[in-house]
Amino acid sequence: MIRSDQGYFGEFGGRYVPEILLPALQELETMFNQLRDDPSFWQEYLSLCQEFSGRPTPLTPLRRLSKELGGAQIWLKREDLNHSGAHKVNNVLGQGLLVQRMGKKRVIAETGAGQHGLATAIMAARLGLQATIYMGADDIERQYSNVFWMRQLGAEVVGVETGARTLKEALDEALRDWAATVETTHYVLGTACGPAPFPELVTYFQSVISQEMKQQALEKIGRLPDEVVACVGGGSNAMGAFANFLEDDAVKLIGVEAGGRSFLPGEHSVRLLPDTGEDGIAQGYKTLFLQDDDGQLGDTHSIAAGLDYVGVSPILSHLSQTGRVIADSANDQEVVDAFKLLMKTEGIIPALESSHALAGGFKRAKQMSPDQHMVINLSGRGDKDIFNIAHAFPQPEWTEFLQREAARAQELENASKGEKS
Numbered sequence: 548m549i550r551s552d553q554g555y556f557g558e559f560g561g562r563y564v565p566e567i568l569l570p571a572l573q574e575l576e577t578m579f580n581q582l583r584d585d586p587s588f589w590q591e592y593l594s595l596c597q598e599f600s601g602r603p604t605p606l607t608p609l610r611r612l613s614k615e616l617g618g619a620q621i622w623l624k625r626e627d628l629n630h631s632g633a634h635k636v637n638n639v640l641g642q643g644l645l646v647q648r649m650g651k652k653r654v655i656a657e658t659g660a661g662q663h664g665l666a667t668a669i670m671a672a673r674l675g676l677q678a679t680i681y682m683g684a685d686d687i688e689r690q691y692s693n694v695f696w697m698r699q700l701g702a703e704v705v706g707v708e709t710g711a712r713t714l715k716e717a718l719d720e721a722l723r724d725w726a727a728t729v730e731t732t733h734y735v736l737g738t739a740c741g742p743a744p745f746p747e748l749v750t751y752f753q754s755v756i757s758q759e760m761k762q763q764a765l766e767k768i769g770r771l772p773d774e775v776v777a778c779v780g781g782g783s784n785a786m787g788a789f790a791n792f793l794e795d796d797a798v799k800l801i802g803v804e805a806g807g808r809s810f811l812p813g814e815h816s817v818r819l820l821p822d823t824g825e826d827g828i829a830q831g832y833k834t835l836f837l838q839d840d841d842g843q844l845g846d847t848h849s850i851a852a853g854l855d856y857v858g859v860s861p862i863l864s865h866l867s868q869t870g871r872v873i874a875d876s877a878n879d880q881e882v883v884d885a886f887k888l889l890m891k892t893e894g895i896i897p898a899l900e901s902s903h904a905l906a907g908g909f910k911r912a913k914q915m916s917p918d919q920h921m922v923i924n925l926s927g928r929g930d931k932d933i934f935n936i937a938h939a940f941p942q943p944e945w946t947e948f949l950q951r952e953a954a955r956a957q958e959l960e961n962a963s964k965g966e967k968s
């Protein structure tokens with residue numbers, strides 16, 4: 548498993564934060580360093596994942612689809628079958644156990660599309676912690692169903708009204724809260740990014756994916772797979788899928804980023820390929836960031852909200868520079884095609900994020916031979932994202948449905964106004 552050199556992976560990583568946050572990060576690192584080599588802690592984590600989130604998740608062979616493509620045998624690691632529908636819950640459950648060990652009672656998080664906020668609210672309810680989730684006011688409007696569930700789970704959801712009212716402003720607000728409450732509060736980071744020790748710590752918990760994958764491949768295939776493919780947003784599901792294979796040189800590791808509409812600035816979220824991301828320090832760490840000519844963080848686009856991010860795990864920046872991880876990308880059209888193909892040939896509804904891994908994987912699998920094996924990490928399910936997916940596949944029926952729903956909502960609002968007056 549990968550270990551940092553004092554928080555660095557090659558030239559990437561580190562801890563670039565205001566002085567006031569250093570003690571909390573050091574406390575977290577000390578706790579993590581004590582527990583990461585303690586088998587009873589890993590066992591406690593596995594038990595929680597098993598009892599609460601349905602682990603181990605299956606390794607599913609795609610027999611019909613592999614035959615149709617005519618190349619490698621493709622298997623899916625089914626992170627979509629986790630409680631709450633994606634791999635994100637693995638990381639938050641692990642951090643929840645650390646919070647308990649540190650004796651803290653409150654967690655905060657920031658969330659864009661709401662998935663990480665929802666996972667954090669679920670963990671806090673389960674472990675009896677207080678949760679505050681920061682979310683841009685525009686994102687609250689766009690993702691109201693997640694906000695509803697977070698509130699029902701007992702979390703406080705704070706809308707951030709400043710700036711563009713999205714993830715970036717929510718992040719600033721969450722850091723402000725943390726600086727003021729750091730003695731009682733843990734900041735739950737949602738992906739393998741940010742200041743040390745988060746990239747390593749999130750990878751540690753997500754490595755349960757490749758631990759299971761390896762054992763399942765040995766049982767079902769009789770050997771290790773030839774390739775493991777994952778989509779890359781911040782990099783947590785990819786690092787989880789790769790972690791236990793890093794020393795198995797025969798296993799190729801492929802990270803697929805969001806190619807979006809084109810490679811023009813602002814139309815994609817590709818950071819690892821040549822001529823895309825550039826070295827930079829922001830948001831507390833050093834990695835390859837998308838930047839404009841003045842070195843400001845650049846604009847990004849992806850049809851999958853979870854891949855729409857300007858930075859990337861410093862571990863992946865390092866591993867792609869050393870060549871251990873092969874960076875690839877899939878554009879919006881390829882993603883939609885892969886999404887449809889998986890549904891029609893196998894009856895599985897993938898998240899749009901995960902469909903990038905499918906698209907990248909399918910392209911490669913076609914060039915491989917039928918005696919080779921590929922595992923694609925299916926990071927999440929798509930049915931919970933019905934409105935986002937409907938947006939990616941505009942259809943007249945959908946537009947009509949949304950208009951009817953909006954009219955119904957208006958009626959409800961009028962009725963409640965009538966009651967009040």
Ligand SMILES: *Cc1c(COP(=O)(O)O)cnc(C)c1O
Nearest residue numbers: 780781782783784853900926927
């Ligand atoms: C959040 C999310 C991602 C992207 O996050 P990583 O940290 O890169 O894994 C990918 N897939 C799904 C389903 C997600 O919800």
